[in-house]
Amino acid sequence: MEKYQESFGGSFSVFTTPEWLNFLKNDKKGIPIIFQIEDGKLESYFVGLIFRKFGIKMFASPFEQWGTCDMGFCATDGSPRISYLSGIVAFIKKKYHCHYFEMIDSKIGFDDLQSIKCHVITQKTYMLRINRTDEELFKCFKTDCRNFIRQFEKRGARIEQVSPSDTFADEYYNQLIDVFTKQNLKPHNSRSQIHILMNAFASNHKHILCLKVTDPNGICIATSIFLGCGDTAYFWGAASYREYQNYRPNEYMIWTAIKYWREYGCLKFDMVGLRDYKKKFGPDYYEYPRIVITDNRLLILGRQFARKAITFLRKIRGKL
Numbered sequence: 305m306e307k308y309q310e311s312f313g314g315s316f317s318v319f320t321t322p323e324w325l326n327f328l329k330n331d332k333k334g335i336p337i338i339f340q341i342e343d344g345k346l347e348s349y350f351v352g353l354i355f356r357k358f359g360i361k362m363f364a365s366p367f368e369q370w371g372t373c374d375m376g377f378c379a380t381d382g383s384p385r386i387s388y389l390s391g392i393v394a395f396i397k398k399k400y401h402c403h404y405f406e407m408i409d410s411k412i413g414f415d416d417l418q419s420i421k422c423h424v425i426t427q428k429t430y431m432l433r434i435n436r437t438d439e440e441l442f443k444c445f446k447t448d449c450r451n452f453i454r455q456f457e458k459r460g461a462r463i464e465q466v467s468p469s470d471t472f473a474d475e476y477y478n479q480l481i482d483v484f485t486k487q488n489l490k491p492h493n494s495r496s497q498i499h500i501l502m503n504a505f506a507s508n509h510k511h512i513l514c515l516k517v518t519d520p521n522g523i524c525i526a527t528s529i530f531l532g533c534g535d536t537a538y539f540w541g542a543a544s545y546r547e548y549q550n551y552r553p554n555e556y557m558i559w560t561a562i563k564y565w566r567e568y569g570c571l572k573f574d575m576v577g578l579r580d581y582k583k584k585f586g587p588d589y590y591e592y593p594r595i596v597i598t599d600n601r602l603l604i605l606g607r608q609f610a611r612k613a614i615t616f617l618r619k620i621r622g623k624l
Contacts (some may be wrong), residue, residue, distance in 0.1 A: 317410070318511045318533035319366065320351040328353050328370065328389040329502035331497055337363070339395075341388055348379030348552035350392055352407065354400055363396045364408040368594065371493070373538055373576060375401055376409025385409060386416040387459075393597050405597040410536070415592050429574040430587035434537070436565045444586030456470065456556040462521040463553070463560055465513065468502040472514055476527040479543035486546060493541070501529075513564055517544070517553040530561040532602040536572045537565035539582075558585065 318324060325336040334355030340345045352365030352375060377385045393405050406428065417424060418571045434441065442450055456463075466472055477495045505512040511533045517526040526544035530537060538562070544553050554599055562585075575582045579590075600609035 317374045317536065318531045318538065319372045319375050320378055321511055321533060323505045323508055323511060324353070324372070324442060324531075325353075327501050328366075328372070330372065330504070331500045332367075335561050337396075337400075339392060341392075348377050348383050350388070350619060351375050352377055354402060360404060361400070361402050362404040363400065364405070365409075367406055368425075369492075370471065371507070371540065374408050374410045374413065374536075374572060376407050379411075383411075385412055385421065385553075389595075390420060390614075403598055403600055404497060405595075407595050408592065412593065413593070417593060417595065421597070423596040423598075425596065427592050427594050428508040428578050429583075429590050429592075430578060430582045431574060431590040432562070432573040432585055432587040433571065434562050434573045437570045440565070446574070446584040446586065449584035452552040454557050456552040459551050461517055461525065461548075461551040461553060461556075462520075463517050463556060465564075466516045467509060468500055468505045468512055468514055470502060472516065472527065473498040473502045475516065475524050475589070476529065476541070476543055479525075479545055480541070482545050483543050504537055513561055515557050515560060517551070517557065519551060521549055523548075525551060528557040530565065532565045532568055532570050535570055535573055537561070537568070537570040538578050539575045554581075555562040555584070566621075 328334060329336050332353065332355050334353040336351070336353055341351040350365070352363055353367075354361065354363050355367070356362065365375040366368070368504060374511060374590035377383065377388070379385060416426070432444075432595075433446070445453075471550070472497070477491070477493075477498050480491045482494070502514075511531060513530040515528045516524055519525050526542070528542035529540040531540050532538065539558065542557055543552060565573060573587075574620050575585070575587055
């Protein structure tokens with residue numbers, strides 16, 4: 305795994321690092337696969353996971369609901385990624401007997417898909433360009449966002465970077481339960497999943513940022529998880545106790561993460577999704593394709609039904 309990172313410099317994603325693949329392997333009980341693509345010389349790598357869902361053998365890079373934004377190819381920006389795709393899908397189908405293929409690669413756009421037969425799902429997110437000064441970024445933030453950041457600095461709470469650990473996992477998840485209880489919902493993630501994530505990055509903290517906020521009495525009131533590698537950082541998750549919101553921890557955690565990943569060398573901060581509170585940071589709206597390839601139309605229909613059912617159930621539970 306380290307070999308392709310050396311070969312292609314900053315053109316790989318945090319979601320293709322050994323740590324993230326180890327997380328997926330243990331969380332999804334799948335088999336990580338790395339393909340090396342050569343045409344006289346090394347051209348690229350392709351990373352994904354073989355797994356089973358509803359008894360069906362599948363290959364994804366990544367699958368929806370993995371908390372994984374971008375996998376696909378590890379290659380230079382000029383690499384003809386789309387021209388390799390049909391061959392990869394055919395090889396996976398023949399060698400591993402996977403009849404369902406799904407992927408996202410941030411370097412593959414909608415226009416690139418005209419030459420292949422596939423089902424496309426539009427993914428939407430907010431993206432903030434962070435290779436700017438503090439003053440330039442502050443000008444993008446809404447007034448209330450700037451005020452909340454200043455209020456945090458005056459109200460006595462403390463923020464610190466901590467190492468991934470089981471203790472942090474429990475603090476994060478306990479706060480996450482409080483966040484979702486307010487909406488009459490259950491968290492998307494399980495407690496064990498957060499523990500697996502922390503354990504995957506425990507020996508190498510380079511691509512993860514865990515932040516912890518404490519009040520003046522030392523009580524942990526908020527936590528957050530950010531990931532980053534190459535030119536892009538990701539807002540993976542945040543949680544806080546409602547009774548301590550007067551300290552304004554949420555905006556300050558994001559502001560701290562933006563500065564951290566900017567110093568690391570990232571150019572973009574993917575806020576992962578379209579929640580309204582993310583707008584206050586002045587990000588740009590961004591769309592990219594999730595590519596699904598299968599000969600079995602029923603699998604696509606089943607997938608569409610499952611997505612709608614989950615959305616519907618969550619809305620219903622939120623109103624109860």
